Amino acid sequence: MLKIENVKRLGSEQLETLFVENGYIKGWNLNDTAEQTLDGRGGTVIPALIELHAHLREPGQTEKEDLASGLAAAAAGGYGTVVSMPNTSPVVDDPSIVRALIEKADGLGLARLRPAAALTKGQSGKELAELALLKDAGAVMFTDDGRTNEDARMLRLGLEYAHSLGLMVSVHAEDATLRADGVMNEGPVSEALGLPGNPAAAEAARVARDIEIAAFTGARLHVQHLSTARALDLVREAKKRGVPVTCEVCPHHLTLTDEALRSFDALYKVAPPLRTQADADALLAGLLDGTVDCLSTDHAPHTRAEKERDLLEAPFGIAYIELAFPLMVTRFADTLGVERIVNLMTSAPARLMGWDEPNLTEGAPADFTVVDLDTERVVDPSTFKSKAKHTPWAGETLRGWPTLTVVGGRVAFERA
Missing domain, CATH: 3.20.20.140 (Metal-dependent hydrolases)
Known part of the structure; x- marks a missing residue:
């Protein structure tokens, strides 16, 4: 089981915990134990x-x-x-x-x-x-x-x-x-x-x-x-x-x-x-x-x-x-x-x-992203996963960056 702590739902400021099991959302704020726990760092969970x-x-x-x-x-x-x-x-x-x-x-x-x-x-x-x-x-x-x-x-x-x-x-x-x-x-x-x-x-x-x-x-x-x-x-x-x-x-x-x-x-x-x-x-x-x-x-x-x-x-x-x-x-x-x-x-x-x-309800496929809607980051193409490490927006300051992406219950991306 995967547990994501310290995350918010869109439109809420309340910190909650999301549980994932066998590729699906098991629920929110459960008392279950998990094999893997990740810190959502106050981010917002969206599909x-x-x-x-x-x-x-x-x-x-x-x-x-x-x-x-x-x-x-x-x-x-x-x-x-x-x-x-x-x-x-x-x-x-x-x-x-x-x-x-x-x-x-x-x-x-x-x-x-x-x-x-x-x-x-x-x-x-x-x-x-x-x-x-x-x-x-x-x-x-x-x-x-x-x-x-x-x-x-x-x-x-x-x-x-x-x-x-x-x-x-x-x-x-x-x-x-x-x-x-x-x-x-x-x-x-x-x-x-x-x-x-x-x-x-x-x-x-x-x-x-x-x-x-x-x-x-x-x-x-x-x-x-x-x-x-x-x-x-x-x-x-x-x-x-x-x-x-x-x-x-x-x-x-x-x-x-x-x-x-x-x-x-x-x-x-x-x-x-x-x-x-x-x-x-x-x-x-x-x-x-x-x-x-x-x-x-x-x-x-x-x-x-x-x-x-x-x-x-x-x-x-x-x-x-x-x-x-x-x-x-x-x-x-x-x-x-x-x-x-x-x-x-x-x-x-x-x-x-x-x-x-x-x-993001109980029983839904565990496909979701945690985004930081507040912290600003400078666009640095050298850090891109894509082979195309160039962009018109290089050097611009943006907010709303994804920090964690889960696909089918597996962690597909986690920002350092």
Whole structure:
């Protein structure tokens, strides 16, 4: 049995003791003895976070990240479950790859892995993958993330097939022809810097098309990393019409804008790109009014050498799964409230996936995180578990850091 002393429940200042046995919460404030006792140091217990959109780079890109480093980083960030994207080498479009990933991750004792599989073979957009077999192997979502689905008929077929299997399709919604070779948001900043821009219309046009396909098929569509005010309005209008569409927003699109690219630092190069402050404000409003369904990170690690290339050549992606929760707490606790932030990163993604909503009551799975909502820490990328030891927020002071993460009753992370 595991005992966690000196912890609080969210919204309370009372120190309590949490007991865990055989992978489940046995109860609070019991008189039982325990084989292992940990000091929660006055932290607050919340359900372990759920990440629906992370790039763990295995197989084939392990110089950037692998399951061990990525799932360790996730646990350090307070995450208990991670959905990995399939744009690896080879692409996760074969049941044997799904099974191998799950088997390897289960043996690590870190955050739990739930792989997404490619919607189309090789993410080519030309032929559906063996979706039923992929689901049987353990895939929990279908997506060609990293590539946009240019063929509308293929997306229709994928949505219908996934719907028959009870799983959703998640899309990277950008019109590739409008995006073209854009490396940042198209607007006054890109014009001033002389850099090719990616217009907001590229996202909005594709979201509009995909919403109509979802409305036509009645199948569930999830829009990844939504970044623009206009696309958000389209989702809002579609929801009012009863279209089965959901969306996620990433903390980097809430906290950074295209102004950061004036530094010419490729750490800020991400797809979809950082937009304007008006877009960031609209996304926050979407969190407040419920249009945005959940928060995801789109954790996308690259080597330092890759991110040190010039903006035209460097790959897209920001890696920060270890500090997403403290970043949200520090920036938005006063606006959103800690309880809503927790919900957006736990219960909300669980509902989207059709999973049981996490809770901390007797008999619930022992997936939880202890967070320090008060102590401030400086972001030091050299301490990251991720192989991507660089971040746009290096040197910033944040609060809300996870100090202990328990997954399936096992300690997956403990901060020194």
